[in-house]
Amino acid sequence: MAERLALLGGSPVRTTPFGPWPESGEPEARALERVLESHSWGGFPSPNVEARAFAEEFAAYVGTRHTALCANGTVAIQLALQAARVSPGAEVVVPAYTFVATAAAPAAGGMIPVFVDVEPDSYCIDPDALEAALTERTEAIVVVHLACSMADMDRIEEIARRRGLLLVEDCAHAHGARFRDRGAGSIGDLGTFSMQSTKLLTAGEGGAVTTDDDVLQQRLLSLANCGRKEPGYDGFPERMLGHNLRITEWQAAILREQLRRLPEQHERRTAAITRLTARLEAEVPGLRCLPEDPRITRRTHYQWILRYDAEAFAGVHRDRVLEALHAEGIPCSGRFYVPLSEDPLFAEDPLTNPAVRAGARFEGGRFPVTAQAAYHEAIWLPHEIFLGGDAAVDDVVAAFARIQQQAETLRHGAGQSAGSAAR
Numbered sequence: 001m002a003e004r005l006a007l008l009g010g011s012p013v014r015t016t017p018f019g020p021w022p023e024s025g026e027p028e029a030r031a032l033e034r035v036l037e038s039h040s041w042g043g044f045p046s047p048n049v050e051a052r053a054f055a056e057e058f059a060a061y062v063g064t065r066h067t068a069l070c071a072n073g074t075v076a077i078q079l080a081l082q083a084a085r086v087s088p089g090a091e092v093v094v095p096a097y098t099f100v101a102t103a104a105a106p107a108a109g110g111m112i113p114v115f116v117d118v119e120p121d122s123y124c125i126d127p128d129a130l131e132a133a134l135t136e137r138t139e140a141i142v143v144v145h146l147a148c149s150m151a152d153m154d155r156i157e158e159i160a161r162r163r164g165l166l167l168v169e170d171c172a173h174a175h176g177a178r179f180r181d182r183g184a185g186s187i188g189d190l191g192t193f194s195m196q197s198t199k200l201l202t203a204g205e206g207g208a209v210t211t212d213d214d215v216l217q218q219r220l221l222s223l224a225n226c227g228r229k230e231p232g233y234d235g236f237p238e239r240m241l242g243h244n245l246r247i248t249e250w251q252a253a254i255l256r257e258q259l260r261r262l263p264e265q266h267e268r269r270t271a272a273i274t275r276l277t278a279r280l281e282a283e284v285p286g287l288r289c290l291p292e293d294p295r296i297t298r299r300t301h302y303q304w305i306l307r308y309d310a311e312a313f314a315g316v317h318r319d320r321v322l323e324a325l326h327a328e329g330i331p332c333s334g335r336f337y338v339p340l341s342e343d344p345l346f347a348e349d350p351l352t353n354p355a356v357r358a359g360a361r362f363e364g365g366r367f368p369v370t371a372q373a374a375y376h377e378a379i380w381l382p383h384e385i386f387l388g389g390d391a392a393v394d395d396v397v398a399a400f401a402r403i404q405q406q407a408e409t410l411r412h413g414a415g416q417s418a419g420s421a422a423r
């Protein structure tokens with residue numbers, strides 16, 4: 001007789017947390033001590049010693065000539081658009097399935113984010129829908145390499161070049177990913193990265209912008225340093241109103257050590273995902289991974305997304321399964337993102353949101369693929385699960401299998417969950 005579901009009073013499959021994330025040790029302790037003893041803790045002069053070194057190391061890792069560091073991934077997008085001189089009032093096309101920052105950053109620069117649906121196989125921006133959304137006011141495209149996917153950079157790069165549009169890659173989820181062996185962040189005109197706590201490369205907070213363009217790099221450095229022009233970034237004609245968005249030496253020193261850990265962590269996650277995929281395929285019908293895209297020559301795993309088929313779970317809604325999974329000790333999320341137009345963080349405040357001032361309409365139902373993923377289909381599993389080796393993967397499989405075996409009970413037991421309302 002199978003163990004009862006933890007949600008219905010049984011013992012959970014897993015009682016110990018996954019992780020810890022981030023991983024750290026002696027190298028990080030030594031790096032912090034180095035900064036402490038330098039008595040130069042801040043981002044000024046900009047870039048400071050650790051920041052300059054990390055920027056070079058990160059540019060080499062991504063495969064660009066330059067990296068400019070900054071405070072976080074939101075302002076990285078803002079800096080990218082401002083350095084490229086995108087006009088206030090211009091339209092910037094972004095996917096509807098992403099974190100609010102992808103849209104809030106252009107809005108903060110007075111630009112108008114225009115949402116576009118995603119493709120069902122990658123959950124990244126749909127090139128056909130993107131092209132249909134372009135107007136004479138469009139100046140830029142921001143793609144997001146989401147979770148464990150990459151956007152179709154063949155098509156999108158071609159569209160951007162043909163239409164003369166700036167192309168920014170939001171790589172907040174994709175440190176180290178590669179498309180046709182080009183690093184995420186090296187394909188568009190600019191790439192932006194977040195080093196916030198949950199990310200694959202983190203200092204708690206932090207951000208970076210990558211580019212091959214010398215003038216963009218100089219403008220980025222100037223904008224992030226209050227508009228100053230210093231030797232090394234005084235070779236462009238304008239004077240721009242900048243901001244203090246400098247990264248501290250603490251963050252840069254930690255990031256240098258975390259970057260050294262990243263390749264091994266990537267190998268560990270890849271091995272775990274390979275095991276998970278094989279076991280789920282064999283043992284738990286109704287859970288599919290997003291299909292592999294052979295053009296992605298290094299797939300990264302900020303979150304691993306499974307597509308859920310309720311038919312294989314006695315018709316139980318995904319959100320109910322996620323409750324059961326949580327109860328079994330497996331961290332997971334369904335509504336990790338909702339269509340941005342329905343995200344409460346995308347406030348329809350005319351004073352702070354230029355899209356609202358410009359009369360954009362956000363009625364529901366315009367992003368069916370995003371809505372299907374957000375409300376019914378996608379199960380997001382965080383990357384720290386996959387640092388735990390075979391035992392961690394086996395717990396995930398055991399939890400799913402237990403839930404599937406008892407799906408009928410789950411359907412009838414303990415009432416309908418608040419989260420299971422279909423949208």
Ligand SMILES: Cc1ncc(COP(=O)(O)O)c(C=O)c1O
Nearest residue numbers: 072073074099101172194195196
């Ligand atoms: C897709 C995406 N873009 C941008 C950001 C913004 O990064 P940050 O939190 O460092 O400002 C995030 C962070 O969560 C993100 O997930």
